[in-house]
Amino acid sequence: MHICMDWKSITFDWNRARAFLVTAEEGSLAAAARSMGMTQPTLGRQVAALESEIGFDLFTRRGRGLELTPNGIKLLEHVRLMGDAANQFSLSASGKSDVIEGDVSITASELLSTFMLPPMIKALRELEPGIEIEIYSTNEQRDLNRREADIAIRSVRPTQPELIAKRLCSVRGHLYAAKSYLQQLGYPPSIAELNKANFIDTEKPGRLMTLLNSQGFSLTRQNFPVISNSHIVQWELVKQGMAITATVEEIGDNEPLVERVVISNLPLITIDLWIVTHNELRTNPRIRRVFDFMVSEFAGD
Template identity: 50%
Template sequence: MRLCMDWRSVKFDWNRARAFLVTAEEGSLSAAARALGMAQPTLGRQVDALEEELGVVLFERVGRGFTLTPSGEELLEHVRAMGEAANRVSLVSMGQAQAIEGTVKIAASEAHAMILLPPILVKLRAIEPGIRIEIVAGSGSSDLRRREADIAIRNYRPEEPDLIAKKLRDIPARLYATPGYIERLGNPKLPYDLRHADFINIDRTGLFLKGMNGLGMGLTEKNFPIMTENYLVMWGMVKGGLGIGVQDALIGDAEPLVRRVLPELQPLVFSMWLVAHREVNTSRRVRVVYDLLAAELGRPTPEDAH
C-alpha cells in the first residue's frame, strides 16, 4: 500500500516527523528517545500523532523493536529529504553553506592537537586561508550535535544517528620511557621485569592496569604513583624520567627524549575515527577541513607494516 496523498495539503509538524525519522533509524522508541534526549512516552505520542494525522500505520512492532510498514518506508524517504533541505536552508540563511570562509571547530585529544594537527593546519592555511580553525583540546568528548565542535578526532565509533564517522586507521600504542629510566630498571627484557616500575596513569577505571597485567607484568596500584587524565601532562612526565607511559607509536617514535620499553612487545591497538555532523555534506568549509584531515591522518605509517 503506497502512501498516496497530496503532500502540499499536509500541515507537517517537524517535531513529529523528526520523532518518526529517528525511531526509524534507531529501530526502537527507547533508542530514539536516548538519541533525541527526550522521554520515551513523549516520543511515542509524537509518532502516534503523526500516524493519526496521516491516517496510516508507519510501524509494526517486532519483538522489542519496530519495523517500517510499506507506507513508513515511503514516508521515510520524504522526511529524510525534508531534514536535509531544512539543514541547507538554515546554512544558507547564515551565509555559510557555500562560503570557504568562517570558523571550523576541531575537537581532539591534547596530544593529537599539539603534535599531529599543526603540519596539517599548515597545509590548510595554504589551501584555504579564509578558514579559521578553533581547536577544542581535551580528553572529554565534545557534543557535535550541540555544535561544541564541527569535527572530532575520536578513538571510538559514535552511536548518534545524525553523525557521520569515518575510520581512519588502527593506531598501535606502545610503552615509552627515557633511556635513563630504562637503565635504572635494569634494561628489562620481559613483561614481568616491569613489576617494580612506575607508570604514569591516565585511566581512573583500572582498565590500563588490567591491560598491562594481561600482558604478564604483575602490577598493582602501587605501580601507578602519578595520575593525570591529560595526555600532554602524562607525556611530559614520561619525558621527564618519572616513569613509563603509553603513547601512539607515531608520536612516541618521533620523540628523541624517549625510547620504547620492551620494543618487541605487542602494541595496544585502538582505532582513530573522524566524526562530523551531517552538515559536512552541505557546508563546503567543513567538508574541506574534513577531507584534508581524513587524507592526512589516514595515511599509512611505518608502524602499520609491523
C-alpha cells in the same frame, strides 16, 4: 493553513526566552553572559522583562546565583525545545551556505591536538587561507549535536545516527619510557623489573593497569603513584624519567628522550581513529573541505 492566522502566542520576544534558557542552564546571569558573549546586565534585564511579561517569577534571586522557581522549571522544558529547534536550525543553515570562508572548529584529544594536528592545520591553511581553524583540545567527548565542535577526531565510532563518521587509520600503541629511566630499571628490563616500575594513567585503577595485567604483568595501584587527567602532563613526566606510559607510535617514536619498552613483537594496542561530523554539516563546503583534507592527511600516514 488558516484563513486568518493569529500569532498571539509567539509574538513575545524570543530573545528573552533564549536568555531564560541559557541562564537556567548555566545557573547564573553572569555565567550565561560569559558563554553568550553578552553582559550580565543585559541578560538580567531580558529575564526580568520576560518575568514581568508572563506575570510571575522564573527565578528566585539569591545572593549566590539564581534558583529556578517551580514555575520556571516547568517552563524550562519548553524553552529547551525551542533551543533544540534553534540548534537544528543553526546546524542546517550552516550546511546550506556555499561560501568556503569562515570558522571550522575541530576537537581532538590532547595528544592528537598537540602532536598531530598542528602540522596538518598548517598545511591546510596554506591551501585554504579563507578557512580559520579553532582547535578544542580536550579529552572529554564533546557534543557535536550541540555544535560544540564541527569536527571531532575520536578513537571510538559514535553511535548516534545523526553523526557521520569515517575511519581515518589505525594507530599502534606501545609502552614508552625515558632512556634514563630504563637504565635505572635495568636494560632491557625484565617483566619482573617492570612490575616494580612506576606507570602513569588518568585513574588509579585505570584501563592501562587492566591491559598490562592481561599481557602478563602483575601491577597494582602501587605502580601508579602519579596520575594526571592531562595526557600532556603524563608525557612530560615520562620524558623526565619518572614513569612509563603507553602512547601511539607517531608520538613516542618522534621523541628522542624516550624509547619503546618492547614486551612482545606485537604492538601493545591498536586504536582506530575516526573523524566525525554532524550530518547537517556534510553539505557545508568549508567543513567538508576540512573533513576531506583531514581524511587524506591521515591516509598518508
